[in-house]
Amino acid sequence: MSVEVASEHGCFGGVQGFYRMASPACGGTMRFAVFQPPQARKGRVPVLYYLAGLTCSEETATMKAGAQRVAAELGLMLVMPDTSPRDTGIDGATGDWEFGEAAGFYLDATQAPWSSRFRMETHVVHELSAAVAEHFPADPGRAGIFGHSMGGHGALVLALRHPDKFRSLSAFAPIVAPSQVPWGQKAFSRYLGDHHRAWAEHDACELVQRRPFGGPILIDQGLDDKFLAAQLQPERFEAACAEAGQALTLRRHAGYDHGYYFIASFIEDHLRHHAAQLSA
Numbered sequence: 320m321s322v323e324v325a326s327e328h329g330c331f332g333g334v335q336g337f338y339r340m341a342s343p344a345c346g347g348t349m350r351f352a353v354f355q356p357p358q359a360r361k362g363r364v365p366v367l368y369y370l371a372g373l374t375c376s377e378e379t380a381t382m383k384a385g386a387q388r389v390a391a392e393l394g395l396m397l398v399m400p401d402t403s404p405r406d407t408g409i410d411g412a413t414g415d416w417e418f419g420e421a422a423g424f425y426l427d428a429t430q431a432p433w434s435s436r437f438r439m440e441t442h443v444v445h446e447l448s449a450a451v452a453e454h455f456p457a458d459p460g461r462a463g464i465f466g467h468s469m470g471g472h473g474a475l476v477l478a479l480r481h482p483d484k485f486r487s488l489s490a491f492a493p494i495v496a497p498s499q500v501p502w503g504q505k506a507f508s509r510y511l512g513d514h515h516r517a518w519a520e521h522d523a524c525e526l527v528q529r530r531p532f533g534g535p536i537l538i539d540q541g542l543d544d545k546f547l548a549a550q551l552q553p554e555r556f557e558a559a560c561a562e563a564g565q566a567l568t569l570r571r572h573a574g575y576d577h578g579y580y581f582i583a584s585f586i587e588d589h590l591r592h593h594a595a596q597l598s599a
């Protein structure tokens with residue numbers, strides 16, 4: 320599997336790069352970003368996947384989250400995929416910020432026409448992780464995952480569905496119960512059809528009750544987040560974790576909204592959470 324370099328930049332003693340790869344799962348070229356910490360020059364390092372939210376790309380958190388300085392200190396590689404395939408040409412794939420391109424929901428669509436291109440679960444969990452292991456000094460045995468909003472949903476669901484691949488988990492303002500809220504219902508009804516058993520396979524509240532994640536989960540949520548009541552509802556995940564015996568630290572922060580100033584304020588805690596889990 321070949322990886323094409325779009326650009327590379329010195330960053331905190333390491334390298335921030337932007338790359339492209341062919342994706343059989345998504346039927347086209349996929350973009351992604353990788354931060355290699357300085358420690359990666361000497362050997363394989365733990366790798367942390369960050370999944371971004373609706374309307375975002377591989378550039379969003381790379382440029383706005385301010386993660387590189389602490390990742391360099393901790394020796395963590397950061398991998399940031401795009402949020403969906405692009406330029407699909409599928410009718411209805413653009414023009415609605417909640418669905419389609421930049422809104423892939425980190426699942427493999429089963430319904431036409433989406434199933435031909437929108438297969439982000441396979442792309443991230445299998446294709447991208449294989450490309451990262453082949454082309455970068457990442458240790459796939461020490462991989463974690465985190466994300467924001469739709470990407471927080473992606474992180475929770477991919478870790479719960481693939482505990483063999485991800486050893487640490489956290490999220491910022493995640494969609495925790497997509498089957499119960501408008502963003503998830505819109506996406507799932509189109510990507511997965513009207514099959515509620517299939518929806519449950521991509522719903523963190525359902526999954527955690529069936530099989531808790533191996534380690535502790537950290538979630539940060541801003542209380543001035545305009546999407547909190549209608550779309551996010553972290554109390555649902557808090558209840559599901561309590562019932563399942565899943566260790567969860569859910570921190571609620573007054574004065575913070577849904578944006579990247581919130582993420583930048585707490586990303587250091589997330590990086591330290593992952594570093595501790597991945598070095599244990």
Ligand SMILES: N[C@@H](CCC(=O)N[C@@H](CSC=O)C(=O)NCC(=O)O)C(=O)O
Pocket residue numbers: 371372373374375379383416467468469470577578579
């Ligand atoms: N266009 C929307 C706002 C879109 C938005 O807030 N996107 C969030 C993720 S939302 C859930 O996945 C985001 O991360 N945006 C990028 C940023 O730089 O903030 C609207 O009209 O409200």
